[in-house]
Structure formats: C-alpha cells, structure tokens
Amino acid sequence: MTKPEPLPRILNANDLATGDVVYWSGSKWTRHIAEAEMIADNDAADALGKTEMAARRVVDVYPFEVNFENGVPVPARYRERVRSLGPSVRLDLGKQAGE
Amino acid sequence: MANPSIERRGAEEKLHLANNSYHLRFRSDAKLGWAYVPDDAQMTGGDAITVSLSRFQEALTRNDITHLGVRILPGEDVRLLQPYLARISLVELAFPTFRDGRNYSSARILREQLSYTGEIRAIGQVLADQLFFMVRCGIDALDLDPSVTHAAADAALSRFKYVYQAAGDARRPVWDARLSS
Amino acid sequence: MYKYDDFDHAIVNARVDEFRDQVARRVAGELSEDAFKPLRLMNGLYLQLHAYMLRVAIPYGTLSADQLRMLAHIARSYDKNYAHFTTRQNIQYNWIKLAEAPDLLADLARVEMQAIQTSGNCIRNITTDQFAGATAEEVADPRPYAELLRQYSTFHPEFSFLPRKFKIALTAAPHDRAAIKLHDIGLELYKNATGDIGWRVFVGGGMGRTPIIGKVLREFLPQAYFLGYIEAIMRVYNRYGRRDNIYKARIKILVHELGLEEFHRQVDAEWADIQKTFAEPPAVELERISAFFVNPTFETIATPVAIYDDARKTNPAFDHWVERNVCAHKQQGYSIVTISLKAVGEIPGDASADQMDTIAALADQYSFSDVRVTHEQNLVLPHVRQIDLFALWEKLKDIGLASDNVGLASDIIACPGMDYCSLANARSIPIAQDIAKRLAPIERSTGELKIKISGCINACGHHHAGHIGILGVDKKGEENYQLSLGGSAAEDTTLSTILGPGFDADGVVNAVEKIVACFNTIKRDNERFLDTYRRVGTAPFKEAVYG
Numbered sequence: 001m002t003k004p005e006p007l008p009r010i011l012n013a014n015d016l017a018t019g020d021v022v023y024w025s026g027s028k029w030t031r032h033i034a035e036a037e038m039i040a041d042n043d044a045a046d047a048l049g050k051t052e053m054a055a056r057r058v059v060d061v062y063p064f065e066v067n068f069e070n071g072v073p074v075p076a077r078y079r080e081r082v083r084s085l086g087p088s089v090r091l092d093l094g095k096q097a098g099e
Numbered sequence: 100m101a102n103p104s105i106e107r108r109g110a111e112e113k114l115h116l117a118n119n120s121y122h123l124r125f126r127s128d129a130k131l132g133w134a135y136v137p138d139d140a141q142m143t144g145g146d147a148i149t150v151s152l153s154r155f156q157e158a159l160t161r162n163d164i165t166h167l168g169v170r171i172l173p174g175e176d177v178r179l180l181q182p183y184l185a186r187i188s189l190v191e192l193a194f195p196t197f198r199d200g201r202n203y204s205s206a207r208i209l210r211e212q213l214s215y216t217g218e219i220r221a222i223g224q225v226l227a228d229q230l231f232f233m234v235r236c237g238i239d240a241l242d243l244d245p246s247v248t249h250a251a252a253d254a255a256l257s258r259f260k261y262v263y264q265a266a267g268d269a270r271r272p273v274w275d276a277r278l279s280s
Numbered sequence: 281m282y283k284y285d286d287f288d289h290a291i292v293n294a295r296v297d298e299f300r301d302q303v304a305r306r307v308a309g310e311l312s313e314d315a316f317k318p319l320r321l322m323n324g325l326y327l328q329l330h331a332y333m334l335r336v337a338i339p340y341g342t343l344s345a346d347q348l349r350m351l352a353h354i355a356r357s358y359d360k361n362y363a364h365f366t367t368r369q370n371i372q373y374n375w376i377k378l379a380e381a382p383d384l385l386a387d388l389a390r391v392e393m394q395a396i397q398t399s400g401n402c403i404r405n406i407t408t409d410q411f412a413g414a415t416a417e418e419v420a421d422p423r424p425y426a427e428l429l430r431q432y433s434t435f436h437p438e439f440s441f442l443p444r445k446f447k448i449a450l451t452a453a454p455h456d457r458a459a460i461k462l463h464d465i466g467l468e469l470y471k472n473a474t475g476d477i478g479w480r481v482f483v484g485g486g487m488g489r490t491p492i493i494g495k496v497l498r499e500f501l502p503q504a505y506f507l508g509y510i511e512a513i514m515r516v517y518n519r520y521g522r523r524d525n526i527y528k529a530r531i532k533i534l535v536h537e538l539g540l541e542e543f544h545r546q547v548d549a550e551w552a553d554i555q556k557t558f559a560e561p562p563a564v565e566l567e568r569i570s571a572f573f574v575n576p577t578f579e580t581i582a583t584p585v586a587i588y589d590d591a592r593k594t595n596p597a598f599d600h601w602v603e604r605n606v607c608a609h610k611q612q613g614y615s616i617v618t619i620s621l622k623a624v625g626e627i628p629g630d631a632s633a634d635q636m637d638t639i640a641a642l643a644d645q646y647s648f649s650d651v652r653v654t655h656e657q658n659l660v661l662p663h664v665r666q667i668d669l670f671a672l673w674e675k676l677k678d679i680g681l682a683s684d685n686v687g688l689a690s691d692i693i694a695c696p697g698m699d700y701c702s703l704a705n706a707r708s709i710p711i712a713q714d715i716a717k718r719l720a721p722i723e724r725s726t727g728e729l730k731i732k733i734s735g736c737i738n739a740c741g742h743h744h745a746g747h748i749g750i751l752g753v754d755k756k757g758e759e760n761y762q763l764s765l766g767g768s769a770a771e772d773t774t775l776s777t778i779l780g781p782g783f784d785a786d787g788v789v790n791a792v793e794k795i796v797a798c799f800n801t802i803k804r805d806n807e808r809f810l811d812t813y814r815r816v817g818t819a820p821f822k823e824a825v826y827g
Contacts, residue, residue, distance in 0.1 A: 016306075016307070018378070019327060019331035020331060021329075021331075056306075077757055078698065078759060079329070079704075083329050086330060087330070087699035087709075088699055089699050089707075090699075093375075173523075197315075198318065198441055199441065200439070200440065201518060203440075204518050212554075226315060228302065228315075229441075231437070232437040232438075232440055232441075235437035236437050251310075258294050258298050259294050260294070261290050261291050262435070263431040264437075265558075265559055266437050272559075273287040273431070274562070275559075278565075
C-alpha cells in the first residue's frame with residue numbers, strides 16, 4: 001500500500017489586536033482564505049510564524065491541511081473550516097456572513 | 100482610613116546588578132553578596148554562603164560560614180528547616196517557572212507558622228506580575244527577571260492599596276480595615 | 281444583593297488599571313504571548329476559534345437588573361448583540377477585541393462586575409443554588425458565605441498559581457441545584473442533630489477526563505472555621521497536587537492517589553497549624569455582608585390567589601409553563617420563575633442584548649430587580665407574586681422566552697463546542713438543537729430528562745452528569761458522539777455509563793430518540809428516566825439502540 005500524497009498546507013493565526021482569523025498570503029496576513037498561499041517549505045513556515053509572532057502581529061500561528069477546490073483552499077478538517085466561515089449555528093455571523 | 104502600604108522591613112535597598120537584572124530588598128539587616136555553592140562543587144566557607152537543602156546539614160557542621168542561606172526548590176518542605184531557623188539568614192525560594200506556585204506556600208509557612216524573620220528571597224522567573232503575590236506571602240527580597248524594569252516592579256508593588264485576605268506580610272485585610280473605617 | 285464599598289471598588293478598579301497596563305505592555309512588545317497569556321486568562325480573556333472570548337463572572341449566580349442591562353450594553357458595544365450563559369454561572373462574549381477589553385472591564389466595574397479569575401489555575405467563580413434566598417428548603421442563605429469566599433479567593437497571593445483550576449460550589453438546601461459533589465470543593469450548609477448550622481465538606485469531585493464524585497472530607501465544619509479550613513485544603517493541594525501532568529493535576533487526583541484518609545490527615549495537620557495564626561473575618565463582617573441579602577419587602581398575600589388559579593384552569597399553555605418553570609417560594613403568594621434559555625431550535629444558553637434588556641425590565645417590574653443564573657444555562661426571577669405570573673408569562677412570550685420545558689428533554693445543557701471553542705473536538709450546539717426539535721413533541725409525556733452535551737473530554741457540557749450524556753470526539757477527522765446514561769448532578773449524584781460505540785451527528789440524534797422511545801414503553805407510572813435507568817440498567821436501552 002502506498003502512502004497517500006500529503007495534502008497541501010497553509011498557515012493561519014489570530015490577529016493579535018482583534019483576534020480575527022487570518023491567513024498568510026505569501027507577503028502579508030489576510031482575512032480571506034482564498035488569498036492564502038500554500039506552504040512550500042516547512043522550516044521557512046515555522047520561521048515565518050515565529051517572526052510574525054515576535055513582531056506582535058499575530059498569535060497562535062499554525063499550519064493546516066487543505067484541499068484546493070477550483071483553485072480555492074478548503075480546510076481538510078472541520079475545525080479550520082469553522083474558523084474560515086464562522087459558527088455553523090449562526091450563519092449570520094463571521095466570514096460566512098461577509099463580516 | 101488606615102493606609103496599609105507594603106511593610107518595609109528596614110530601609111529598602113535597590114542594587115543594580117551587572118547582568119541588567121534588579122534586586123529589590125525590603126530590609127537592610129544582612130549581607131547582599133551571597134554566594135551559592137552548587138551541589139557538584141566543593142563546599143567552601145565564607146561570609147555569606149547559600150546551599151541547597153540536600154547540602155544544608157553539611158553546611159551546618161562548618162564553622163567557617165558566617166551567614167548561612169538555603170535554597171528551597173518547589174516541592175521541598177520548608178518545615179524541615181524549623182530546628183535550624185536561628186542559624187539561617189536567608190531562604191531562597193526558587194520559581195523555575197512562574198507557573199509553579201508551590202513556594203508561595205513555603206513563604207507563608209516560614210513567616211506565619213515557623214515565625215522566621217530572616218530574609219526570604221524569590222529567585223528564578225520572578226516576573227512583574229507575580230511580585231505582588233510574592234511580597235504578600237512574606238518574601239522580602241526579589242531577584243527580578245532581567246525583563247522586569249524597576250519602574251514595572253514599583254508599579255506592580257504599589258498598584259493594590261487594599262487586599263482581601265491576611266497573608267505573610269503585615270497588610271490588613273479589608274474586613275479588618277472596615278472595622279475602623 | 282451585595283453592594284461594593286469603597287474598598288471593593290478600589291480593588292476592582294486597580295485590577296482594571298493593571299490589565300490596561302498589561303495589554304499596553306503586550307501590544308508594545310514588553311510582554312511575550314507566553315507571559316501575557318496567563319495574565320489575560322486570569323482576567324477571563326481566552327483566544328477561541330474566531331476571536332478573543334471574554335468570560336465574565338456572575339458571582340454565585342446573582343445579578344441585579346442594572347447589571348443585566350450592562351451585560352446587554354456590552355453585547356451591543358463590544359460584541360455582536362448576544363452572549364452565552366455557561367454552566368458555571370458565568371457569561372461569555374465571543375467576539376472581543378484585545379484592545380477593547382480594558383474598556384469593557386471598566387464598564388463592568390461600574391456595575392460591580394468583573395472577569396477576575398474566570399480562567400487560570402486559581403480559585404474560579406464561586407457558584408451556588410440559584411434559588412438561594414427564595415426557597416423554603418434552605419437552612420440559611422448561602423450567598424453571604426459565597427461572598428466571603430469571593431473576597432477571600434480574589435487575588436489570593438498563595439493560591440493564584442495552583443496546579444490547576446479550582447472550583448468551589450455551595451448550597452444550603454438538601455436538594456442540590458449547584459452540583460456540589462462535582463466540584464473541587466463542595467459545601468453543604470445544614471443543621472445537625474444538636475441544631476447547630478455548619479458545613480458538610482466534599483472534596484475531589486469533578487468531571488473532565490477523569491470524572492469523580494466528591495467525597496465527604498468533613499461531616500460537620502462549624503461556621504466559625506469556614507475560611508481557615510478552606511485554606512488548609514488549598515494549601516495541601518497547592519503543595520502536593522501534581523504538576524507533572526496537566527491531566528492529573530486536579531485535586532481529585534491528589535485525593536485519589538493519597539486516599540481520602542491520608543488526605544484528611546494532611547488537611548487536619550495543616551489546619552491545626554493554620555488555626556494558630558489564621559484570622560477568620562469577625563462576625564460583624566458576616567453580618568455586614570448578610571445585611572445585603574435580607575428578604576426584599578414581601579407583601580402579605582392571602583392564598584389561594586384566585587386570578588392565578590383561574591388563569592391556570594382556563595389557559596393550558598400557561599398552566600404547562602407554570603408546571604415546568606415555576607417553583608415554590610418561601611413567601612406565601614410568591615413563586616420562583618425559571619426563564620428557559622432553551623427555546624427549541626435555538627442555541628442553549630444564548631441570549632440577545634434585547635432579551636437581556638427585557639428580562640432586566642421584567643425583573644424590575646416583577647422580581648425586586650433580582651435575576652439569577654443557573655448552571656443549567658437558564659435564568660431565574662426569584663421573587664414573583666403569583667398574581668403577576670400570567671402577565672409575566674405573556675411578556676416572556678413576546679420575546680421568545682416562554683418555553684415551558686425546564687427539566688424536560690429540550691432543556692439541554694450544551695457547551696459552545698466546535699462552533700466557538702478552540703479545545704473542542706466536535707460540535708455540541710447543533711446536536712442539542714436537533715435533539716430538542718426531535719423530542720419536543722413528546723417531552724411533556726416523557727417527563728424529567730436531563731440531556732447534557734460536551735464537545736470534548738473537558739466536559740463543560742456536564743455529559744457525565746446527564747441522564748443522557750453525549751460526548752463529542754474526533755474520530756479520524758470526523759465528529760463522533762458517544763452516548764452515556766444514568767448521570768445526575770443533583771443530591772443523588774451519579775456518573776453516567778457509556779452505552780456502546782459512538783455515532784455520527786445524525787446517528788446520535790436517532791439513538792437518543794430510540795432511548796426515549798424505549799423508556800416510554802418500560803417506565804412505570806410517573807417514573808423519571810433516571811429512575812427507570814437505575815431500575816433496569818443499560819440492557820434494554822442497548823438493545824433499543826444497537827439491537
């Protein structure tokens with residue numbers, strides 16, 4: 001049995017001042033997962049996370065797996081899907097509501 | 100209304116150390132220049148020597164130590180010191196991480212149960228936001244973490260004018276202050 | 281209720297200033313996240329899935345109407361027009377900005393509220409019976425003691441860095457509405473054979489990963505030794521509680537590993553020592569505090585109240601609501617009203633800012649401006665004249681808060697789960713909503729049924745204490761739900777037993793429906809679900825679900 005191909009990963013975090021969920025676009029943090037950039041180099045991503053936390057822009061940086069659907073990253077796990085959208089029980093709130 | 104400011108045992112001394120850390124002391128009765136003898140080093144005599152609890156008995160037998168200090172790690176029982184308190188000039192309470200609160204109890208036991216009046220010094224991760232709790236438990240010397248400025252330490256120690264409970268310092272709890280307010 | 285004096289105000293205001301300074305230092309980079317996190321936690325500020333979450337304490341579950349209005353104001357000004365009442369008499373805001381948190385705390389302080397020690401490894405919000413001061417069952421009002429404990433535990437210098445969080449609950453009634461045996465320390469005030477009032481002290485209860493029912497540490501503690509004895513327990517725990525493993529750090533593990541007898545011996549030794557120096561607050565301080573909790577000025581009302589009785593006879597919907605949501609009051613002609621925050625299909629424990637404002641107005645009009653919060657995530661108006669119940673009910677209907685389901689299948693405890701909480705492994709709220717919808721049509725005939733749902737092993741949704749408990753877990757990236765039966769958080773505390781293999785979200789709702797159907801076929805007379813379960817065990821339910 002061959003090992004399945006690992007899924008692509010992107011970085012997310014919480015904005016230090018607002019707590020908002022943000023994604024690394026390759027050059028900056030963005031609120032929109034569609035603008036997130038795939039991690040090419042794990043060590044570089046780790047280093048980036050440390051630098052960005054030290055720069056007091058974000059907290060709790062971590063990578064997670066996504067599937068690209070029509071060129072847009074969709075989180076593989078439910079947890080990050082909820083983060084990218086908002087509470088499933090309040091569709092009027094969060095990113096899913098255009099906030 | 101009484102002003103329950105922090106009790107200072109003697110004049111406060113502030114010593115700026117070379118490694119950019121501060122040392123706050125609320126007393127002036129004994130030595131400042133303590134030397135700690137690590138467990139793996141040869142025991143030496145001297146004017147002011149601190150040892151671990153495991154080498155304390157050995158240090159007691161020497162007559163070339165003028166002032167004797169003992170370092171208590173979290174989890175060690177300060178009640179073991181009771182028979183020797185007259186011989187001890189310094190108890191160092193170690194806070195290897197600020198999250199380990201066991202030595203707050205040690206300080207109160209020393210002050211309140213064992214009536215120890217010598218110096219109690221906090222060492223280790225002694226951060227601004229824990230100083231008030233430490234002093235309230237009866238610690239009267241603080242080896243500040245290098246990240247703590249003198250101004251931050253002063254602010255932390257003077258922020259709360261009133262306290263809800265009696266502890267190892269001399270502050271009156273508010274229920275006592277209410278009686279006379 | 282208790283009113284701050286200048287000392288209380290000074291202490292809480294100093295705390296707000298301190299937190300403002302800490303936030304400033306964090307944003308300026310003087311504090312790392314590592315150093316800041318425990319500080320913000322001790323001010324109730326968490327980082328959750330979507331944003332910062334602020335947990336505000338409602339000490340011993342007592343709120344004034346003005347305080348509730350402030351909670352509504354905060355929901356509007358700092359959050360998204362709603363908040364969530366928790367299982368520990370706290371309220372949580374889900375969308376808080378770090379930079380605004382100090383202003384929020386300053387607003388709270390204006391109405392004598394705060395978020396101190398609502399997280400962190402310290403003594404948490406002191407909780408008690410939501411019917412305190414209103415029920416005839418109690419031997420005394422437990423709230424003055426809860427206030428003594430609140431003050432004692434606030435910024436306790438020795439006990440702010442305990443091995444783990446520490447929860448204390450009190451009750452003064454034999455019917456336990458505060459789940460005292462599922463707390464680190466549970467305190468039951470009672471009258472002994474010689475007529476003296478004192479505390480039965482339970483220790484080492486709790487839910488979470490290792491659920492344990494609290495054990496009696498002291499059968500009778502005279503009131504005069506109240507705080508000193510607590511201090512002795514706290515000191516033994518602070519010194520000897522495990523710090524090497526977060527999952528074994530609660531006091532229940534220490535009690536378990538030492539054995540109750542040895543733990544008792546250590547506490548007694550410490551207590552003997554502490555008594556030499558410990559100064560209990562004097563009787564005048566307890567009297568000062570107790571004076572804030574005297575009865576409101578009740579009217580003398582002749583019963584039966586004809587208008588009320590007639591309304592019950594002629595309006596079945598009102599009668600149903602009274603039957604479920606209204607309890608006996610110690611004062612003739614008055615009742616205790618529970619306002620259910622469990623409208624079928626809504627989020628358990630959530631209330632909008634508008635609802636909070638309306639409840640505050642109703643409290644002013646009908647209940648001496650007094651509001652209580654229950655660990656079952658409902659609200660209470662403790663002192664309502666029976667003559668006013670019908671009008672109150674109609675006004676509650678207008679804001680969608682007249683659900684007549686207290687203690688029934690749709691009155692579900694649910695933690696925020698993976699819709700909000702960063703620790704969760706699965707969602708809780710949608711499961712609660714689906715079960716409520718499914719069972720609502722038969723809940724009245726089913727009778728008392730306490731369903732409790734947690735989205736992770738930490739058990740904030742009290743699943744171990746549910747007649748039916750549901751625990752959400754992560755199974756290979758999918759939400760999976762384990763069913764357990766037979767728990768209780770009342771005076772007959774028991775822990776629920778796992779029924780069998782777990783289910784997906786739809787499956788667990790179906791399984792609960794089958795369990796309830798099975799119960800309805802085998803119950804005798806007016807037996808509660810819990811009593812039937814205790815009589816027959818798991819077998820018939822297993823058969824119904826898996827057979």
